[in-house]
Amino acid sequence: MRRLRAYLPLLLLLCLGLQAFGQDLASFEKRVTVKKLANGLTIVLCRRTESPTFSFFTIVDAGSAQDPKGETGIAHMMEHMAFKGTYDIGTTNYPAEKIALAKVETAYATYRNERLKVIGRDEAKVAAAKKAWEEARTAADKYAVKNAYGKIVEEEGGVGMNASTSYDSTQYFYSMPINRFQLWAYLESDRMMHPVMREFYKERDVVTEERRMRVDSSPMGRALEQFTSVAFDSNPYHRPTVGYPGDLRYFSATQALQFFDKYYVPSNMVIAVVGDLDPATALPIMEKYFGRIPGKPKPDEYSTPELPQNSEREVLLKEPMQPIYIEGYHRPDYLDPDDAVYTVIADLMSDGRTSRLYRSLVEKKKIAAYAAGFSGFPGSKYANMFAFYGVPLPGHTDQEIADAIHEEIDKVKTQDVSDAELKMIKTRERASLIRSLDSNAGLAQNLAVMELRYGNWQELFNQLNAIDKVTKADIRRVANKVFVSTNRTVGYIENSNAATKGAK
């Protein structure tokens, strides 16, 4: 373990903080192996022999922030397509299906061109092209074996199978009995190298239903979409992860595959596996299966920086729901040297019944059912927001919540936190780390994310060090820098039915 030397100060620190834990951490570190394959893929393996099972977490460093213009939602679409099978899985005859799918793309391109014509659009031509496209889809569907990939995982004892897409990344995960480890390596590497865009347009409808559920038919979803689009200007958090409805009717399987080819490359992924795995036998298996994915350089990492904000922004939404207040302040990305200070401020404001916002808004002023502040909205890879929100009690208004939150923010700006508070926060952060180590799935997620974001899974523990160094002066300095009105976007969600009572 070449990194061991660098861990020593950290170990000392933890031993001082939590005597009993030092030993366990040392043994924990011995159980982790990191291996970078020749094609650029990083594997983190952690041995945990509690039961004959394992969990994995594959993280791809591409999220909706990478959606090209006009193709919002395509990263999320790709996540759905990762369950549609491969050359081997989900087809009755791949060579024939491949030809049929290519015809679908040609027909779709024709149909889309006709449909998008601004001048001289001919409805008859649109209808004919649409029909040709639908027929091509029907022809291709004949070869598809529905949901074969997911079925195999489930039948082979996989549990907790799912995936998710955020602004910053896309991740895939489930757990399996240990005797299926090699089968898993086959399945996971297969979908990361042989994706097939079968039933793409049907799945696009499913995703559109997902958008209806999360955004269009949810007052809170609509509100958050509006809020982020106002709060962010030039950076990718301006756009919705699930995609704009127009783009969801526009993009093609060809475009999704282009996205895949660019971003689903080994150098852009980390896979963590945790369970009853001996690195001596498990690593060669992973190397055999994942090593066959062709290597490519990590894609260009440029992303338009957020424009500096110079005046307060406001969103006022009338929705058929009870009021909620939100506000956000721009902060730099997660690699900012003050990152740990934001963590401490979030804990101070929000964690537990002793937190500043709970004590003030809920217990003392009795105006809110809940209030909190947190960092990393709606992502953290790029410059993001430290956000606050409050849920007013019946008879109280968003404005009262805003005023009370500002009062608490002012206290943080003008008065030092107490020694007891700072100590409590640091203890709590340590304990929360320990508690996050108690399951294969949780550990796999932690290790994969840290390895991807810092190039070093040890950052999971190093961050405690950074938190321990946070001083009272740091907290005031950062609060004064960030929590200013010209750096703020406020969102008032007010009840459009306020005159009548209750929603109908």
Next chain:
Amino acid sequence: MKNRRTAVLLSLALLIGSAPMMWSQAAKKPEAKAPARVTTGAIPSSWQKVPIPPLPAWKPEQPTRFVLKNGMVIYLMEDHELPLVSGVAYIRGGATAEPANKVGMMSIYSQVWRTGGTKDMTGDQMDEFLEARAAKIETDAGNESTSIGFDCLKGDFNDVFKMFVDLMQNPDFRQDKIDLAKSYMNTAISRRNDSSGQIVSREAGFLAYGKNNPYVREMEYSTVAAVTRQDLVNWHKDHVFPNDIMLGISGDFDTKQMEAKLEEAFGGWAKGPEITQPEVEFHPAKPGIYVVNKADVNQSEIRMVELGIKRSNPDWFAVQVFNEVFGGGFSSRLFNDLRTKQGLAYSVGGGIGSSMDHPGITQLGIGTKSESTIPAIKGLWAEIGDLKTNPPTEAELKRAKDTILNGFIFNYNTPDKVLREKMTLERYGYPADFLEKFQSHVEKVTTADLERVALKYLHKDQLAVLVVGKAADWEKQLAELGPVTNLDITIPVPGEGAKAEAAPKASNPEGKALMAKFVQFLGGEANVQAVKAMHEVSKQTVETPQGQMTVNVDETIVLPDKMMAKIGTPMGEMTRVVTPDVAYMAMGGQSRDLPASMKEQALEQIARHYVSIAQHVNDSSLEFVANGTAKVGDKDAAVVDVYLNGKKVTWYLDPTTGALLREQQNVVGQTGPAEVTTDLSDWKTVNGVNFAMKGVTMQNGKQAASTETQTVEVNPQVDPKVFTKPQ
């Protein structure tokens, strides 16, 4: 996961997943494989050729069980991986036993048990003690039991456990935390119709079990208001006895030492009565179509429900396999046909429901765009019909069993899961080896069993179909499927509901007579009618979260509909003017229009002034309904409901003198209801008319404001210019 930094890095705020909300686990058929292309010699040519060695024989650690002399059942499970200890005690008796007129009582109990602290320590002090140690003690209430749990670092165990025992035995249920809990619950009530998802799951529960069934009934403002501290104290006194408690502890400890500690902590605690669970009735709704209109959505949430089975039913194992085939995960018929093939939904699923000790809810559900509401309903029906014409095949059976059995190890792969399962089985009276026998029961299930349970427990014609969505988009076509019942989900507001519905009630003679008496008390008709304007100077004291605030108010009312008030505030004088034409407030040379709702409120206030009402006792727009008597202080007051433009104010009059003792109104704030009463006293005669010099206003039983009037002037000189807006 639990690590916040990782969670932040994953930006949980907008995580969106690809698997739907799957309601149960479930499998279909991969067909013959085409030969796959091989990239390297060492990689198998297809997934079926990947070797799967046998799973090593493995038996999880079992907890130690023992019973104290006083009947407390204890499970201990050592787990030395992390330096943590956690535990939970379940106590028999829960929300199914709370009185129907106090629904929400157990929810309040579950919060205040912890937040209200112990005899020796307030809840806030406990918070500080625990959070400084990153430890937790929390309480909860379920349907059949309540629970109290702890979680701490090993080194803090002795301190935290001591507090855990103290809270279990000596809680104090302090009133301020009861009020806090009630305000949460009122918030929850006011917000329960905000999202389709919440509406559909609640209403589906009502249809399956009956609206008053204890497993699904909803708390209301009135049932929450009815709960008292004594209720909580009594519940605790009547239920928390060692022989009704099962305690489980897991983590980094030594079993022998722990046994001794528990014996010491609980050994001397005397037994109490055996708690029995109440008999619960189930009244499923009539089959048919039920609708909740939600105009702001473009997606319909559809549920079909009927009564399910108990887990003790011998068919339960076959039902688990059936649910895999029919409605669970990626392999199920519902997912394959309605999501993958037809693209109708993101979220779809269903199955025959079961619960440990009562029938579960059999439920099919789908969320689909408004336009495909009818095809989605027909699609679910067709899947039920298809079970008869196209019963589950051997291949489906095998895949479902594989799914259940190959993943079975995940039911007991952590010490905590083993412990919880053992405790759950014992709490509900199931044999301890239920889990061990599960596998052989599942293996025995046949396709005939699947067909049989489908016929026996899933009936197209007995399902209540619920649609929540934008009715305008589909109500016509829906009516073609059968008779439709519209569900009213209006949130009842106390005092308004029943009585307001009868609002057009006409005046009764007793009401009229009492009002005549009041006019007499006020100074007689002639004097009362002579009042055109009133000018009052008063001192008002308002309760605010920061404490009391006193302001001087100089108010002029010109009847019937103009008012101007000058309010002295710490920041300077504020002027507020309301007439039918203008409504504004001004301060420091700047003015701002009042929102329409505030203007309306102010105009209503003028119309409700007792002088104004006395002037209109004979108007047809007002109704006066005598409504018995009630105590105000120690006086028996005559009650008159005064309806003004359909809105009600209740007056309490002194039956002998005719004096107005109290006004009472139910107002609905932006989100919730409040009962506002004002007690009037110290009447003083000015120009032959009586004015109350003292008023005390209570909101929901708590003092909110008081007014002391210093001077009253009748028909003062008023410059009409004061009612125009300054430019």
